[in-house]
Amino acid sequence: xxxxxxxxxxxxxxxxxxxxxxxxxxxxxxxxxxxxxxxxxxxxxxxxxxxxxxxxxxxxxxxxxxxxxxxxxxxxxxxxxxxxxxxxxxxxxxxxxxxxxxxxxxxxxxxxxxxxxxxxxxxxxxxxxxxxxxxxxxxxxxxxxxxxxxxxxxxxxxxxxxxxxxxxxxxxxxxxxxxxxxxxxxxxxxxxxxxxxxxxxxxxxxxxxxxxxxxxxxxxxxxxxxxx
Numbered sequence: 001x002x003x004x005x006x007x008x009x010x011x012x013x014x015x016x017x018x019x020x021x022x023x024x025x026x027x028x029x030x031x032x033x034x035x036x037x038x039x040x041x042x043x044x045x046x047x048x049x050x051x052x053x054x055x056x057x058x059x060x061x062x063x064x065x066x067x068x069x070x071x072x073x074x075x076x077x078x079x080x081x082x083x084x085x086x087x088x089x090x091x092x093x094x095x096x097x098x099x100x101x102x103x104x105x106x107x108x109x110x111x112x113x114x115x116x117x118x119x120x121x122x123x124x125x126x127x128x129x130x131x132x133x134x135x136x137x138x139x140x141x142x143x144x145x146x147x148x149x150x151x152x153x154x155x156x157x158x159x160x161x162x163x164x165x166x167x168x169x170x171x172x173x174x175x176x177x178x179x180x181x182x183x184x185x186x187x188x189x190x191x192x193x194x195x196x197x198x199x200x201x202x203x204x205x206x207x208x209x210x211x212x213x214x215x216x217x218x219x220x221x222x223x224x225x226x227x228x
Contacts, residue, residue, distance in 0.1 A: 013222040018215040026120040028149035041141035042073030049132035059182035075110030123148040146202035151195040169201040
C-alpha cells in the first residue's frame with residue numbers, strides 16, 4: 001500500500017521470511033515457562049516501541065509486582081561519568097528516565113546480544129512475547145516467537161495481520177493503545193488455557209506456512225520474472 005502510493009504502477013513480488021531452524025527446535029509449554037515474565041524484540045530505537053511497552057508494564061506491575069521484562073540486545077550504558085552521559089543518545093536517555101521515573105528498575109533486564117539458539121530458548125521460558133513496534137514489514141522476531149509457541153501480543157502494523165490473527169494465534173492491539181497491550185499481557189498471565197490455545201495454533205500455523213512456501217523456489221522465480 002505504501003509503495004503503491006508513491007508509485008501506483010510498481011510491481012510487488014511477494015516472498016515469505018525464512019525463519020532459522022533454531023526456532024523449530026525449541027517448544028514453549030506451561031511447564032517450562034516462568035510465570036509473569038515477558039520479553040520483546042531488540043528495542044534500541046523508537047520505532048520498536050519499547051517506550052509504549054514500558055507504559056503498559058506500569059499497569060501490569062500494579063497487579064503483578066513481580067513481573068519481569070527481558071530486552072534482548074545492547075544494555076543501557078553505565079553512566080560512570082560526564083563523558084558517558086554525553087555519549088548516550090536521546091532515546092537511550094528517554095528510556096532510562098522512563099524506567100527510573102516509573103519505578104521499573106527491578107522489573108526490567110537487558111539480556112545482551114543473543115544468538116538465534118539463545119533467543120529461542122529465552123522465548124520458550126517466557127510467559128509471553130510482545131512485538132510492540134510502530135511500524136514493521138513482517139516482523140521476523142514475531143514469526144520466530146510464534147514458531148517456538150510462546151503466547152504472543154503484537155501491534156497491528158505493516159504485514160503482521162497477514163499471518164497473526166487476533167484471539168486465534170496471537171493477541172493484537174493498536175500501537176498507541178498501551179492500555180490494551182497491558183490488558184492482553186494480564187489476560188495471558190491469568191489464563192493458562194488462553195496461553196495454550198494461542199500457542200498450539202501459532203505452532204500449527206507457522207508449520208503450515210513453512211510447508212506451503214519454499215523460500216528458495218519463490219526467490220528464484222522472482223529473479224526469473226525480473227530477468228524476463
